[in-house]
Amino acid sequence: MTSPAREAPLRRVPAARAAGAKTTMAPVSTSAPVSLRDARIRFGERVLWDGLDLDVHPGEFVAVLGPNGSGKTTLLRVLLGLQPLDSGTVFVDGSPARRGSGRIGYIPQQRGMPEDLPLRASDLVGLGLDGHRFGLAAGLGLAGRRERRARVAAALESVGATSYASAPVGRLSGGEQQRLRVAQALVGDPAVLLCDEPLLSLDLAHQRTVTDLVDARRRAADTAVVFVTHEINPVLPLVDRVLYLVDGRFRIGTPDEVMTSETLSELYRTDIEVLRTRGRLVVVGAEHSHDHHDEARV
Amino acid sequence: MNDVLGRLFSFDGTGELFALPFVQNALIASAILGLVAGVLAPLVVGRGMGFAVHGTSELAFTGAAAALLLGISVSVGAVVGAVIAGLVFGALGLRQRERDSVIGVVLAFGLGLGVLLLGLYEGRASNKFGLLTGSIVSVDASNLWVLGGVAVIVLGTLAVIYRPLLFASTDPDVATARGVPVRLLSPLFAVLVSLMTALAVPIVGAILVLSVTIIPGAAAARVTSSPLKATLLAVAIAEVSLLGGTVLSLAPGLSISGYVATIAFLAYLACRVIGRSRLRRP
Numbered sequence: 001m002t003s004p005a006r007e008a009p010l011r012r013v014p015a016a017r018a019a020g021a022k023t024t025m026a027p028v029s030t031s032a033p034v035s036l037r038d039a040r041i042r043f044g045e046r047v048l049w050d051g052l053d054l055d056v057h058p059g060e061f062v063a064v065l066g067p068n069g070s071g072k073t074t075l076l077r078v079l080l081g082l083q084p085l086d087s088g089t090v091f092v093d094g095s096p097a098r099r100g101s102g103r104i105g106y107i108p109q110q111r112g113m114p115e116d117l118p119l120r121a122s123d124l125v126g127l128g129l130d131g132h133r134f135g136l137a138a139g140l141g142l143a144g145r146r147e148r149r150a151r152v153a154a155a156l157e158s159v160g161a162t163s164y165a166s167a168p169v170g171r172l173s174g175g176e177q178q179r180l181r182v183a184q185a186l187v188g189d190p191a192v193l194l195c196d197e198p199l200l201s202l203d204l205a206h207q208r209t210v211t212d213l214v215d216a217r218r219r220a221a222d223t224a225v226v227f228v229t230h231e232i233n234p235v236l237p238l239v240d241r242v243l244y245l246v247d248g249r250f251r252i253g254t255p256d257e258v259m260t261s262e263t264l265s266e267l268y269r270t271d272i273e274v275l276r277t278r279g280r281l282v283v284v285g286a287e288h289s290h291d292h293h294d295e296a297r298v
Numbered sequence: 299m300n301d302v303l304g305r306l307f308s309f310d311g312t313g314e315l316f317a318l319p320f321v322q323n324a325l326i327a328s329a330i331l332g333l334v335a336g337v338l339a340p341l342v343v344g345r346g347m348g349f350a351v352h353g354t355s356e357l358a359f360t361g362a363a364a365a366l367l368l369g370i371s372v373s374v375g376a377v378v379g380a381v382i383a384g385l386v387f388g389a390l391g392l393r394q395r396e397r398d399s400v401i402g403v404v405l406a407f408g409l410g411l412g413v414l415l416l417g418l419y420e421g422r423a424s425n426k427f428g429l430l431t432g433s434i435v436s437v438d439a440s441n442l443w444v445l446g447g448v449a450v451i452v453l454g455t456l457a458v459i460y461r462p463l464l465f466a467s468t469d470p471d472v473a474t475a476r477g478v479p480v481r482l483l484s485p486l487f488a489v490l491v492s493l494m495t496a497l498a499v500p501i502v503g504a505i506l507v508l509s510v511t512i513i514p515g516a517a518a519a520r521v522t523s524s525p526l527k528a529t530l531l532a533v534a535i536a537e538v539s540l541l542g543g544t545v546l547s548l549a550p551g552l553s554i555s556g557y558v559a560t561i562a563f564l565a566y567l568a569c570r571v572i573g574r575s576r577l578r579r580p
Contacts (some may be wrong), residue, residue: 080475100477108471112574119468120523131465132476136457168523184472192476 106184128184175206336533339515357383360502388488432503520573
Protein backbone atom coordinates (compact mmCIF):
# COMPACT_ATOMS: atom_id res chain seq x y z
CA MET A 1 0.00 0.00 0.00
CA THR A 2 1.05 3.54 -0.44
CA SER A 3 2.47 4.99 2.64
CA PRO A 4 4.49 7.46 0.65
CA ALA A 5 6.29 9.28 3.37
CA ARG A 6 8.64 6.88 5.03
CA GLU A 7 10.85 9.49 6.59
CA ALA A 8 11.42 9.28 10.30
CA PRO A 9 11.65 12.37 12.45
CA LEU A 10 15.22 11.50 13.35
CA ARG A 11 16.29 14.91 14.45
CA ARG A 12 14.41 14.88 17.72
CA VAL A 13 14.29 11.17 18.35
CA PRO A 14 15.97 10.36 21.65
CA ALA A 15 19.12 8.34 21.17
CA ALA A 16 17.73 5.21 22.77
CA ARG A 17 14.71 5.23 20.53
CA ALA A 18 16.61 6.16 17.40
CA ALA A 19 18.79 3.12 17.85
CA GLY A 20 15.70 0.96 17.88
CA ALA A 21 14.13 2.64 14.87
CA LYS A 22 14.74 1.50 11.35
CA THR A 23 17.98 3.27 10.66
CA THR A 24 17.97 2.66 6.93
CA MET A 25 15.43 5.37 6.33
CA ALA A 26 16.70 8.67 5.06
CA PRO A 27 16.09 11.62 7.34
CA VAL A 28 14.29 13.56 4.64
CA SER A 29 11.96 15.73 6.61
CA THR A 30 11.01 16.26 10.21
CA SER A 31 8.06 18.47 9.50
CA ALA A 32 5.20 15.96 9.50
CA PRO A 33 2.79 17.20 12.18
CA VAL A 34 1.82 13.62 12.95
CA SER A 35 4.26 10.77 12.65
CA LEU A 36 3.71 7.18 13.76
CA ARG A 37 6.41 4.56 13.32
CA ASP A 38 5.88 0.85 13.71
CA ALA A 39 3.17 1.63 16.22
CA ARG A 40 1.45 -1.13 18.11
CA ILE A 41 -1.49 -1.12 20.51
CA ARG A 42 -2.69 -4.21 22.26
CA PHE A 43 -5.39 -4.72 24.87
CA GLY A 44 -4.63 -7.97 26.64
CA GLU A 45 -4.51 -10.64 23.95
CA ARG A 46 -6.10 -8.47 21.32
CA VAL A 47 -3.85 -6.48 19.03
CA LEU A 48 -5.68 -3.40 17.77
CA TRP A 49 -3.02 -2.56 15.24
CA ASP A 50 0.62 -3.36 14.72
CA GLY A 51 3.33 -1.97 12.47
CA LEU A 52 1.39 1.20 11.80
CA ASP A 53 3.45 3.77 9.91
CA LEU A 54 1.66 7.01 9.22
CA ASP A 55 2.77 10.53 8.47
CA VAL A 56 0.18 13.22 8.18
CA HIS A 57 1.58 16.24 6.38
CA PRO A 58 0.78 19.90 6.89
CA GLY A 59 -2.61 20.64 5.41
CA GLU A 60 -3.32 16.98 4.73
CA PHE A 61 -6.73 15.50 5.53
CA VAL A 62 -6.62 11.87 6.65
CA ALA A 63 -9.89 10.08 7.30
CA VAL A 64 -9.79 7.18 9.75
CA LEU A 65 -12.43 4.58 9.00
CA GLY A 66 -13.35 1.18 10.30
CA PRO A 67 -15.89 -0.70 12.39
CA ASN A 68 -16.42 -0.07 16.08
CA GLY A 69 -13.63 -1.37 18.26
CA SER A 70 -11.07 -1.31 15.47
CA GLY A 71 -8.99 1.26 17.31
CA LYS A 72 -10.01 4.53 15.65
CA THR A 73 -10.58 6.39 18.88
CA THR A 74 -7.57 4.69 20.43
CA LEU A 75 -5.46 6.19 17.66
CA LEU A 76 -6.66 9.64 18.69
CA ARG A 77 -5.93 8.85 22.33
CA VAL A 78 -2.39 7.88 21.34
CA LEU A 79 -1.90 11.16 19.51
CA LEU A 80 -3.34 13.04 22.50
CA GLY A 81 -0.79 11.35 24.75
CA LEU A 82 -3.52 9.65 26.79
CA GLN A 83 -2.61 6.14 25.68
CA PRO A 84 0.98 4.93 25.43
CA LEU A 85 2.00 2.71 22.53
CA ASP A 86 3.05 -0.83 23.31
CA SER A 87 5.84 -0.40 20.82
CA GLY A 88 6.90 2.06 18.17
CA THR A 89 7.01 5.83 18.28
CA VAL A 90 4.54 8.64 17.92
CA PHE A 91 5.45 12.25 17.25
CA VAL A 92 3.16 15.23 17.19
CA ASP A 93 4.54 18.43 15.72
CA GLY A 94 8.09 17.19 16.16
CA SER A 95 7.90 16.05 19.79
CA PRO A 96 6.81 12.76 21.32
CA ALA A 97 3.05 12.79 21.93
CA ARG A 98 2.26 14.05 25.39
CA ARG A 99 -0.76 14.91 27.47
CA GLY A 100 -2.03 18.44 27.16
CA SER A 101 -0.06 19.40 24.07
CA GLY A 102 -1.01 22.89 22.97
CA ARG A 103 -0.30 21.93 19.37
CA ILE A 104 -3.42 19.79 19.06
CA GLY A 105 -7.00 20.90 18.57
CA TYR A 106 -9.68 18.36 19.37
CA ILE A 107 -13.27 18.26 18.12
CA PRO A 108 -15.49 15.70 19.89
CA GLN A 109 -18.82 14.37 18.73
CA GLN A 110 -21.81 16.51 19.44
CA ARG A 111 -23.45 15.71 22.76
CA GLY A 112 -26.37 17.46 24.34
CA MET A 113 -25.44 19.82 27.14
CA PRO A 114 -27.73 20.62 30.08
CA GLU A 115 -29.83 23.73 29.48
CA ASP A 116 -28.73 25.30 32.74
CA LEU A 117 -25.02 24.64 32.27
CA PRO A 118 -23.39 27.81 33.59
CA LEU A 119 -21.31 28.45 30.50
CA ARG A 120 -21.61 30.85 27.57
CA ALA A 121 -20.46 30.17 24.04
CA SER A 122 -17.44 32.43 24.50
CA ASP A 123 -16.53 30.61 27.75
CA LEU A 124 -16.52 27.26 25.96
CA VAL A 125 -14.18 28.61 23.30
CA GLY A 126 -11.99 30.28 25.94
CA LEU A 127 -11.58 26.98 27.77
CA GLY A 128 -10.06 25.62 24.57
CA LEU A 129 -7.38 28.27 24.91
CA ASP A 130 -6.35 28.00 28.56
CA GLY A 131 -8.85 25.71 30.32
CA HIS A 132 -6.14 23.13 30.96
CA ARG A 133 -3.86 25.59 32.71
CA PHE A 134 -3.67 25.66 36.48
CA GLY A 135 -3.06 28.93 38.24
CA LEU A 136 -4.72 32.18 39.08
CA ALA A 137 -6.90 33.65 36.37
CA ALA A 138 -5.80 37.08 37.51
CA GLY A 139 -2.22 36.12 36.69
CA LEU A 140 -2.93 36.96 33.07
CA GLY A 141 -2.71 40.68 33.64
CA LEU A 142 -4.68 43.30 31.77
CA ALA A 143 -2.84 42.98 28.46
CA GLY A 144 -3.06 39.20 28.61
CA ARG A 145 -6.75 39.34 29.24
CA ARG A 146 -7.30 41.71 26.33
CA GLU A 147 -5.35 39.40 24.04
CA ARG A 148 -7.31 36.40 25.28
CA ARG A 149 -10.59 38.17 24.58
CA ALA A 150 -9.40 39.12 21.10
CA ARG A 151 -8.39 35.55 20.27
CA VAL A 152 -11.70 34.14 21.50
CA ALA A 153 -13.59 36.78 19.52
CA ALA A 154 -11.58 35.99 16.39
CA ALA A 155 -12.24 32.26 16.79
CA LEU A 156 -15.97 32.88 17.22
CA GLU A 157 -15.94 35.14 14.20
CA SER A 158 -14.15 32.54 12.07
CA VAL A 159 -16.98 30.03 12.59
CA GLY A 160 -19.74 32.61 12.29
CA ALA A 161 -20.75 32.34 15.94
CA THR A 162 -20.34 35.96 16.94
CA SER A 163 -24.07 36.55 17.14
CA TYR A 164 -24.49 33.99 19.91
CA ALA A 165 -21.19 34.55 21.71
CA SER A 166 -22.87 35.24 25.05
CA ALA A 167 -25.66 32.71 24.74
CA PRO A 168 -25.69 29.79 27.19
CA VAL A 169 -24.20 26.79 25.36
CA GLY A 170 -26.90 24.45 26.66
CA ARG A 171 -29.55 26.36 24.76
CA LEU A 172 -27.86 26.33 21.37
CA SER A 173 -28.72 23.84 18.65
CA GLY A 174 -26.48 20.88 17.92
CA GLY A 175 -25.19 22.59 14.79
CA GLU A 176 -24.38 25.78 16.65
CA GLN A 177 -22.65 23.82 19.40
CA GLN A 178 -20.53 22.00 16.85
CA ARG A 179 -19.45 25.29 15.29
CA LEU A 180 -18.31 26.33 18.75
CA ARG A 181 -16.41 23.05 19.02
CA VAL A 182 -14.52 23.97 15.87
CA ALA A 183 -13.75 27.41 17.30
CA GLN A 184 -12.72 25.85 20.61
CA ALA A 185 -10.33 23.50 18.82
CA LEU A 186 -8.83 26.22 16.62
CA VAL A 187 -8.48 29.05 19.12
CA GLY A 188 -5.11 27.72 20.29
CA ASP A 189 -3.78 27.79 16.71
CA PRO A 190 -3.01 24.05 16.55
CA ALA A 191 -0.72 22.31 14.07
CA VAL A 192 -2.87 19.19 14.22
CA LEU A 193 -6.63 18.92 14.32
CA LEU A 194 -8.08 15.68 15.69
CA CYS A 195 -11.74 15.06 15.02
CA ASP A 196 -13.64 12.25 16.74
CA GLU A 197 -16.88 11.70 14.84
CA PRO A 198 -17.74 15.41 14.84
CA LEU A 199 -20.57 14.94 12.33
CA LEU A 200 -22.47 12.33 14.29
CA SER A 201 -26.07 13.34 15.05
CA LEU A 202 -25.87 16.44 12.85
CA ASP A 203 -28.18 16.99 9.90
CA LEU A 204 -26.68 17.27 6.42
CA ALA A 205 -26.56 21.06 6.34
CA HIS A 206 -24.70 21.23 9.63
CA GLN A 207 -22.37 18.40 8.61
CA ARG A 208 -21.51 20.50 5.60
CA THR A 209 -20.88 23.56 7.76
CA VAL A 210 -18.48 21.69 10.02
CA THR A 211 -16.56 20.02 7.20
CA ASP A 212 -16.29 23.33 5.35
CA LEU A 213 -14.86 24.99 8.44
CA VAL A 214 -12.31 22.24 8.93
CA ASP A 215 -11.39 22.38 5.26
CA ALA A 216 -10.99 26.15 5.30
CA ARG A 217 -8.71 25.91 8.33
CA ARG A 218 -6.34 23.35 6.86
CA ARG A 219 -6.07 25.32 3.64
CA ALA A 220 -5.50 28.63 5.41
CA ALA A 221 -3.11 27.44 8.12
CA ASP A 222 -1.72 24.14 6.80
CA THR A 223 -3.18 22.31 9.77
CA ALA A 224 -2.97 18.53 9.52
CA VAL A 225 -6.35 16.88 10.02
CA VAL A 226 -7.02 13.39 11.39
CA PHE A 227 -10.72 12.78 11.03
CA VAL A 228 -12.29 9.71 12.63
CA THR A 229 -15.63 8.89 11.06
CA HIS A 230 -18.08 6.09 10.38
CA GLU A 231 -19.21 7.64 7.18
CA ILE A 232 -16.78 8.79 4.51
CA ASN A 233 -19.22 10.49 2.13
CA PRO A 234 -19.63 13.80 3.97
CA VAL A 235 -15.86 14.30 3.89
CA LEU A 236 -15.03 12.45 0.65
CA PRO A 237 -14.22 15.60 -1.38
CA LEU A 238 -11.75 16.66 1.31
CA VAL A 239 -9.99 13.40 1.99
CA ASP A 240 -6.39 13.13 0.84
CA ARG A 241 -5.79 9.72 2.33
CA VAL A 242 -7.74 7.08 4.19
CA LEU A 243 -6.57 4.93 7.07
CA TYR A 244 -8.93 1.97 7.11
CA LEU A 245 -8.76 -0.26 10.21
CA VAL A 246 -10.42 -3.67 10.48
CA ASP A 247 -9.68 -6.34 13.06
CA GLY A 248 -6.01 -5.47 13.42
CA ARG A 249 -5.50 -5.10 9.67
CA PHE A 250 -5.22 -1.75 7.99
CA ARG A 251 -4.68 0.03 4.70
CA ILE A 252 -3.45 3.53 4.06
CA GLY A 253 -3.90 5.29 0.74
CA THR A 254 -5.99 7.65 -1.31
CA PRO A 255 -9.74 6.99 -1.33
CA ASP A 256 -9.38 5.62 -4.85
CA GLU A 257 -6.82 3.10 -3.66
CA VAL A 258 -8.45 2.02 -0.43
CA MET A 259 -12.15 2.33 -1.09
CA THR A 260 -12.31 -0.45 -3.65
CA SER A 261 -14.15 -3.75 -3.57
CA GLU A 262 -10.87 -5.60 -3.72
CA THR A 263 -9.10 -3.81 -0.88
CA LEU A 264 -12.06 -3.77 1.49
CA SER A 265 -12.84 -7.43 0.78
CA GLU A 266 -9.25 -8.20 1.74
CA LEU A 267 -9.51 -6.13 4.91
CA TYR A 268 -12.84 -7.53 6.02
CA ARG A 269 -12.00 -11.01 4.71
CA THR A 270 -15.42 -11.25 3.22
CA ASP A 271 -17.07 -10.12 0.00
CA ILE A 272 -17.46 -6.37 0.02
CA GLU A 273 -18.65 -4.36 -2.89
CA VAL A 274 -17.90 -0.67 -3.22
CA LEU A 275 -20.21 1.20 -5.53
CA ARG A 276 -19.60 4.70 -6.79
CA THR A 277 -22.63 6.70 -7.58
CA ARG A 278 -22.98 10.45 -8.02
CA GLY A 279 -19.75 11.17 -6.22
CA ARG A 280 -20.71 9.00 -3.28
CA LEU A 281 -19.36 5.69 -2.12
CA VAL A 282 -21.68 2.93 -1.05
CA VAL A 283 -20.08 0.04 0.76
CA VAL A 284 -22.17 -3.10 0.50
CA GLY A 285 -21.49 -6.01 2.78
CA ALA A 286 -19.73 -4.20 5.58
CA GLU A 287 -22.88 -2.66 7.03
CA HIS A 288 -23.00 -5.21 9.74
CA SER A 289 -19.53 -4.35 10.94
CA HIS A 290 -20.19 -0.65 10.61
CA ASP A 291 -23.41 -0.50 12.49
CA HIS A 292 -23.22 -2.90 15.33
CA HIS A 293 -22.14 -1.57 18.65
CA ASP A 294 -20.75 -4.64 20.28
CA GLU A 295 -17.18 -3.61 20.96
CA ALA A 296 -16.23 -6.98 22.32
CA ARG A 297 -16.73 -8.85 19.09
CA VAL A 298 -14.01 -7.17 17.12
CA MET B 299 -51.26 33.92 65.32
CA ASN B 300 -50.02 37.43 65.93
CA ASP B 301 -48.06 36.11 68.85
CA VAL B 302 -46.26 33.71 66.63
CA LEU B 303 -45.57 36.36 64.01
CA GLY B 304 -44.53 38.75 66.72
CA ARG B 305 -42.09 36.20 68.00
CA LEU B 306 -40.74 35.34 64.54
CA PHE B 307 -40.11 38.93 63.56
CA SER B 308 -39.01 40.64 66.67
CA PHE B 309 -36.26 43.16 66.78
CA ASP B 310 -36.50 43.99 70.48
CA GLY B 311 -33.02 44.72 71.59
CA THR B 312 -31.42 43.62 68.31
CA GLY B 313 -29.39 46.82 68.40
CA GLU B 314 -27.92 46.10 71.82
CA LEU B 315 -27.25 42.51 70.81
CA PHE B 316 -24.90 43.68 68.06
CA ALA B 317 -22.55 44.92 70.76
CA LEU B 318 -22.15 41.48 72.26
CA PRO B 319 -19.01 39.57 71.29
CA PHE B 320 -20.81 36.32 70.58
CA VAL B 321 -23.14 38.11 68.18
CA GLN B 322 -20.18 39.66 66.41
CA ASN B 323 -18.54 36.26 66.18
CA ALA B 324 -21.73 34.86 64.72
CA LEU B 325 -21.83 37.55 62.05
CA ILE B 326 -18.19 37.04 61.13
CA ALA B 327 -18.74 33.28 60.91
CA SER B 328 -21.78 33.82 58.69
CA ALA B 329 -19.83 36.15 56.42
CA ILE B 330 -16.97 33.65 56.02
CA LEU B 331 -19.31 30.76 55.32
CA GLY B 332 -21.30 32.86 52.87
CA LEU B 333 -18.18 33.66 50.88
CA VAL B 334 -16.96 30.05 50.67
CA ALA B 335 -20.42 28.61 49.99
CA GLY B 336 -21.20 31.24 47.38
CA VAL B 337 -17.97 30.60 45.50
CA LEU B 338 -18.41 26.83 45.50
CA ALA B 339 -22.17 26.70 44.87
CA PRO B 340 -22.18 27.28 41.08
CA LEU B 341 -19.62 24.50 40.62
CA VAL B 342 -21.56 22.18 42.91
CA VAL B 343 -24.68 22.82 40.84
CA GLY B 344 -22.77 22.58 37.55
CA ARG B 345 -21.38 19.18 38.53
CA GLY B 346 -24.74 17.94 39.72
CA MET B 347 -23.40 17.31 43.21
CA GLY B 348 -26.40 18.40 45.27
CA PHE B 349 -27.10 14.97 46.66
CA ALA B 350 -23.42 14.42 47.41
CA VAL B 351 -23.36 17.62 49.46
CA HIS B 352 -26.38 16.44 51.40
CA GLY B 353 -24.67 13.11 52.07
CA THR B 354 -21.51 14.90 53.10
CA SER B 355 -23.40 17.06 55.57
CA GLU B 356 -24.93 14.00 57.22
CA LEU B 357 -21.46 12.51 57.59
CA ALA B 358 -20.23 15.79 59.02
CA PHE B 359 -23.04 15.48 61.51
CA THR B 360 -21.92 11.95 62.38
CA GLY B 361 -18.38 13.16 62.90
CA ALA B 362 -19.54 16.06 65.02
CA ALA B 363 -21.72 13.77 67.14
CA ALA B 364 -18.79 11.44 67.68
CA ALA B 365 -16.63 14.41 68.68
CA LEU B 366 -19.25 15.56 71.16
CA LEU B 367 -19.30 12.14 72.75
CA LEU B 368 -15.51 11.92 72.87
CA GLY B 369 -15.26 15.40 74.28
CA ILE B 370 -13.13 16.79 71.46
CA SER B 371 -13.80 19.77 69.21
CA VAL B 372 -17.01 19.47 67.27
CA SER B 373 -15.49 21.34 64.32
CA VAL B 374 -12.70 18.80 64.07
CA GLY B 375 -15.20 15.95 64.19
CA ALA B 376 -17.33 17.53 61.48
CA VAL B 377 -14.30 18.10 59.25
CA VAL B 378 -13.10 14.51 59.63
CA GLY B 379 -16.54 13.05 58.92
CA ALA B 380 -17.12 15.31 55.93
CA VAL B 381 -13.71 14.74 54.38
CA ILE B 382 -14.10 10.96 54.61
CA ALA B 383 -17.48 11.28 52.90
CA GLY B 384 -16.02 13.62 50.29
CA LEU B 385 -13.21 11.20 49.43
CA VAL B 386 -15.66 8.33 49.07
CA PHE B 387 -18.08 10.32 46.91
CA GLY B 388 -15.31 11.94 44.90
CA ALA B 389 -13.87 8.56 44.01
CA LEU B 390 -17.22 7.64 42.52
CA GLY B 391 -16.66 10.12 39.68
CA LEU B 392 -19.46 11.49 37.56
CA ARG B 393 -21.54 8.38 36.85
CA GLN B 394 -24.82 9.62 38.19
CA ARG B 395 -26.82 6.50 38.95
CA GLU B 396 -24.16 4.55 40.75
CA ARG B 397 -23.14 7.64 42.66
CA ASP B 398 -26.65 8.39 43.86
CA SER B 399 -27.24 4.93 45.27
CA VAL B 400 -23.90 4.83 47.09
CA ILE B 401 -24.52 8.29 48.55
CA GLY B 402 -27.96 7.17 49.71
CA VAL B 403 -26.52 4.14 51.45
CA VAL B 404 -23.70 6.05 53.16
CA LEU B 405 -25.98 8.94 54.10
CA ALA B 406 -28.55 6.71 55.78
CA PHE B 407 -25.90 4.85 57.72
CA GLY B 408 -24.14 8.06 58.76
CA LEU B 409 -27.33 9.67 59.96
CA GLY B 410 -28.34 6.58 61.93
CA LEU B 411 -24.92 6.32 63.52
CA GLY B 412 -24.97 10.02 64.38
CA VAL B 413 -28.36 9.75 66.09
CA LEU B 414 -27.09 6.77 68.07
CA LEU B 415 -23.98 8.68 69.15
CA LEU B 416 -26.10 11.64 70.24
CA GLY B 417 -28.26 9.30 72.27
CA LEU B 418 -25.20 8.17 74.17
CA TYR B 419 -24.12 11.76 74.83
CA GLU B 420 -25.18 12.98 78.24
CA GLY B 421 -24.26 16.67 78.01
CA ARG B 422 -26.47 19.62 77.27
CA ALA B 423 -29.39 18.90 74.99
CA SER B 424 -28.91 22.15 73.06
CA ASN B 425 -25.52 20.89 71.91
CA LYS B 426 -27.23 17.92 70.32
CA PHE B 427 -29.99 19.87 68.69
CA GLY B 428 -27.53 22.46 67.46
CA LEU B 429 -25.79 19.94 65.21
CA LEU B 430 -28.99 19.24 63.31
CA THR B 431 -30.40 22.74 63.07
CA GLY B 432 -27.37 24.90 63.72
CA SER B 433 -26.62 27.27 66.58
CA ILE B 434 -24.51 30.07 65.37
CA VAL B 435 -24.33 31.79 68.73
CA SER B 436 -22.21 28.90 69.96
CA VAL B 437 -19.42 29.93 67.59
CA ASP B 438 -16.59 31.26 69.71
CA ALA B 439 -13.31 32.92 68.87
CA SER B 440 -11.36 29.67 68.50
CA ASN B 441 -14.00 28.33 66.10
CA LEU B 442 -13.58 31.49 64.10
CA TRP B 443 -9.91 30.78 63.60
CA VAL B 444 -10.67 27.26 62.40
CA LEU B 445 -13.34 28.67 60.14
CA GLY B 446 -11.05 31.34 58.73
CA GLY B 447 -8.20 28.88 58.22
CA VAL B 448 -10.35 26.39 56.37
CA ALA B 449 -11.85 29.15 54.27
CA VAL B 450 -8.37 30.31 53.23
CA ILE B 451 -7.37 26.76 52.31
CA VAL B 452 -10.53 26.15 50.29
CA LEU B 453 -10.47 29.45 48.42
CA GLY B 454 -6.70 29.29 47.86
CA THR B 455 -6.90 25.80 46.37
CA LEU B 456 -9.86 26.77 44.26
CA ALA B 457 -8.05 29.79 42.87
CA VAL B 458 -5.32 27.51 41.55
CA ILE B 459 -7.53 24.76 40.11
CA TYR B 460 -10.50 26.88 39.06
CA ARG B 461 -10.08 26.88 35.29
CA PRO B 462 -9.26 23.19 34.82
CA LEU B 463 -12.04 22.39 37.27
CA LEU B 464 -14.56 24.45 35.31
CA PHE B 465 -13.33 22.76 32.13
CA ALA B 466 -13.61 19.28 33.63
CA SER B 467 -17.02 20.04 35.12
CA THR B 468 -18.68 21.50 32.05
CA ASP B 469 -16.86 19.81 29.19
CA PRO B 470 -15.23 16.59 30.43
CA ASP B 471 -14.51 15.00 27.01
CA VAL B 472 -12.52 17.87 25.63
CA ALA B 473 -10.94 18.57 29.01
CA THR B 474 -9.63 15.00 29.05
CA ALA B 475 -8.35 15.35 25.51
CA ARG B 476 -6.56 18.54 26.49
CA GLY B 477 -4.76 16.75 29.30
CA VAL B 478 -6.78 18.01 32.28
CA PRO B 479 -6.48 15.42 35.09
CA VAL B 480 -10.26 15.03 35.25
CA ARG B 481 -10.19 12.01 37.50
CA LEU B 482 -7.89 13.72 39.97
CA LEU B 483 -9.92 16.90 40.17
CA SER B 484 -13.11 15.08 41.07
CA PRO B 485 -12.01 13.86 44.55
CA LEU B 486 -10.08 17.08 45.13
CA PHE B 487 -13.17 19.17 44.55
CA ALA B 488 -15.19 16.78 46.71
CA VAL B 489 -12.78 17.42 49.57
CA LEU B 490 -13.13 21.19 49.15
CA VAL B 491 -16.89 20.80 49.26
CA SER B 492 -16.54 18.61 52.36
CA LEU B 493 -14.52 21.27 54.13
CA MET B 494 -17.15 23.87 53.33
CA THR B 495 -19.88 21.51 54.51
CA ALA B 496 -18.04 20.92 57.76
CA LEU B 497 -17.90 24.68 58.28
CA ALA B 498 -21.59 24.97 57.62
CA VAL B 499 -22.86 22.17 59.87
CA PRO B 500 -22.33 23.89 63.25
CA ILE B 501 -23.78 27.13 61.85
CA VAL B 502 -26.82 26.18 59.83
CA GLY B 503 -27.07 22.56 60.95
CA ALA B 504 -26.72 19.31 59.04
CA ILE B 505 -30.29 19.32 57.81
CA LEU B 506 -30.18 22.68 56.09
CA VAL B 507 -26.64 22.77 54.72
CA LEU B 508 -28.16 22.62 51.25
CA SER B 509 -29.76 26.00 51.82
CA VAL B 510 -26.38 27.70 51.57
CA THR B 511 -24.51 25.24 49.38
CA ILE B 512 -27.05 24.60 46.63
CA ILE B 513 -29.64 27.36 46.58
CA PRO B 514 -27.26 30.26 45.81
CA GLY B 515 -25.75 28.36 42.88
CA ALA B 516 -29.08 27.11 41.58
CA ALA B 517 -30.57 30.59 41.84
CA ALA B 518 -27.65 32.25 40.06
CA ALA B 519 -27.80 29.69 37.25
CA ARG B 520 -31.34 30.85 36.47
CA VAL B 521 -30.29 34.38 35.64
CA THR B 522 -26.80 34.17 34.18
CA SER B 523 -24.56 31.73 32.34
CA SER B 524 -21.42 33.70 32.91
CA PRO B 525 -19.29 31.72 35.38
CA LEU B 526 -17.99 34.94 36.93
CA LYS B 527 -21.37 36.61 37.31
CA ALA B 528 -22.90 33.40 38.61
CA THR B 529 -20.21 33.23 41.29
CA LEU B 530 -20.65 36.85 42.34
CA LEU B 531 -24.41 36.48 42.47
CA ALA B 532 -24.18 33.23 44.44
CA VAL B 533 -21.88 34.90 46.97
CA ALA B 534 -24.33 37.79 47.29
CA ILE B 535 -27.28 35.45 47.85
CA ALA B 536 -25.36 33.34 50.36
CA GLU B 537 -24.23 36.42 52.28
CA VAL B 538 -27.68 37.99 52.38
CA SER B 539 -29.24 34.71 53.51
CA LEU B 540 -26.68 33.99 56.21
CA LEU B 541 -26.22 37.51 57.58
CA GLY B 542 -29.92 38.27 57.25
CA GLY B 543 -30.82 34.99 58.91
CA THR B 544 -28.44 35.67 61.75
CA VAL B 545 -29.82 39.16 62.40
CA LEU B 546 -33.43 38.01 62.22
CA SER B 547 -32.79 35.14 64.60
CA LEU B 548 -31.16 37.27 67.29
CA ALA B 549 -34.07 38.83 69.12
CA PRO B 550 -36.45 35.88 68.87
CA GLY B 551 -33.63 33.63 70.05
CA LEU B 552 -34.54 30.96 67.51
CA SER B 553 -32.24 28.79 65.43
CA ILE B 554 -30.95 30.63 62.38
CA SER B 555 -31.37 27.81 59.88
CA GLY B 556 -35.06 28.44 59.27
CA TYR B 557 -34.45 32.09 58.54
CA VAL B 558 -31.46 31.36 56.31
CA ALA B 559 -33.30 28.71 54.33
CA THR B 560 -36.32 30.98 53.87
CA ILE B 561 -34.34 33.97 52.64
CA ALA B 562 -32.34 31.77 50.25
CA PHE B 563 -35.52 30.17 48.99
CA LEU B 564 -37.12 33.55 48.32
CA ALA B 565 -33.98 34.60 46.44
CA TYR B 566 -34.27 31.43 44.37
CA LEU B 567 -37.89 32.16 43.52
CA ALA B 568 -36.99 35.71 42.53
CA CYS B 569 -34.19 34.43 40.28
CA ARG B 570 -36.55 31.96 38.64
CA VAL B 571 -39.03 34.69 37.85
CA ILE B 572 -36.29 36.95 36.51
CA GLY B 573 -34.80 34.08 34.55
CA ARG B 574 -38.06 33.09 32.89
CA SER B 575 -37.87 35.79 30.30
CA ARG B 576 -34.27 34.78 29.69
CA LEU B 577 -35.13 31.13 29.10
CA ARG B 578 -36.95 32.01 25.91
CA ARG B 579 -34.29 32.36 23.29
CA PRO B 580 -34.14 35.76 21.65
